[in-house]
Amino acid sequence: MALSSTPFRVPGARGAGRARPVGTATRGTTNPNRLRRMDRWIAATHGLVLRRHGARAFAVDLGYGAAPWTAVELLSRLRAAAPLVQVVGIEIDPARVAAAAPYAREGLSFLHGGFEVPLPDGHGTPPTGGARGVGAPSAGEADGPVLIRAANVLRQYDEAEVAAVWQRLRRRLAPDGLLVEGTCDEIGRRHVWVALGREGPRTVTFAARLASLERPSDLAERLPKALIHHNVPGRPVHAFLRDFDHAWAAASPYAAYGARQRWIRTARDLSADWPIVDGRGRWRHGELTVRWEALAPR
Incomplete structure (x- = not known):
């Protein structure tokens, strides 16, 4: 348009x-x-x-x-x-x-x-x-x-x-x-x-009602227009969501303590490989923020 x-x-x-x-x-x-x-x-x-x-x-x-x-x-x-x-x-x-x-x-x-x-x-x-x-x-x-x-x-x-x-x-x-x-x-x-x-884009934030979330990649359908068409193999945002799902699956034992604790553990593990810029204080709200440069189309 x-x-x-x-x-x-x-x-x-x-x-x-x-x-x-x-x-x-x-x-x-x-x-x-x-x-x-x-x-x-x-x-x-x-x-x-x-x-x-x-x-x-x-x-x-x-x-x-x-x-x-x-x-x-x-x-x-x-x-x-x-x-x-x-x-x-x-x-x-x-x-x-x-x-x-x-x-x-x-x-x-x-x-x-x-x-x-x-x-x-x-x-x-x-x-x-x-x-x-x-x-x-x-x-x-x-x-x-x-x-x-x-x-x-x-x-x-x-x-x-x-x-x-x-x-x-x-x-x-x-x-x-x-x-x-x-x-x-x-x-x-x-x-x-x-x-x-x-100066330009800084970060990308993913946020969800955790009780209704099956896996983090369910958020892919809500990616902003600048990213949504790049969620394909070989692109950074696709790799990030793949790793997000893997970390979520690995944190499944924490589900016994509630979805929030599972999300927090997932975010902590994901931050070992991705530039996550927030911490537990935001994670507990069902948020996770990563630097734009890590997901930017290229």
Whole structure:
């Protein structure tokens, strides 16, 4: 699906031109708590950066879908770690922005836009003619988003388009900002995401509800678009999932103590051969994070 940048006029924009939002509308499937695993990880690993920005920190929920639940939940979860953070939900479908209007409140706003992330000049204000936004933050509130979360957005795109989208979004980040892009199932039991800084991709995180997981490679169907087509013999991500399954099988005696203990043992053994960057504190949540370079297509 092609990315669009055709210019058009926004009614009420005082004659100023505004580029058409970049991207295409997703299916919009949204369920409450679908992104809880990703949100929990963001709050734990990026909360310090969000707190450091104080009232100038804002996070973007990009492509929140047909209902605003994920943006509402993101605000709640991030404020547990950074009480002053603001969340901006951005949707390419103006009808979805209008439907989200009743949920706008202090710290939570909604804007019409796409991959261009319509928060220009490093501030939290919408573009000229921003009447399409609901409850938008005021000028000077941030130097670009401290977080952009794009969940279940790029799955519908061609793999060849991913690098350009990543680059566009990374350029919108604050200097110490984070882009988190990934895919999960409809009720959030299985989730894989890539974390990127301005410099590029950093890590890949696998997260699951362990009680429903038969083997780690079951997460393969939720690989982000940048990796999913590379899960074939001879590619790094395929080798990683193979070793993940082997370590899981070897840790089967620990299942007697529960799936969590089996996962922890699996992660410890896997870290002998792969650059796992987290530890027991995250493993106990059913997470495991590996450096991007180890899984990157090549």
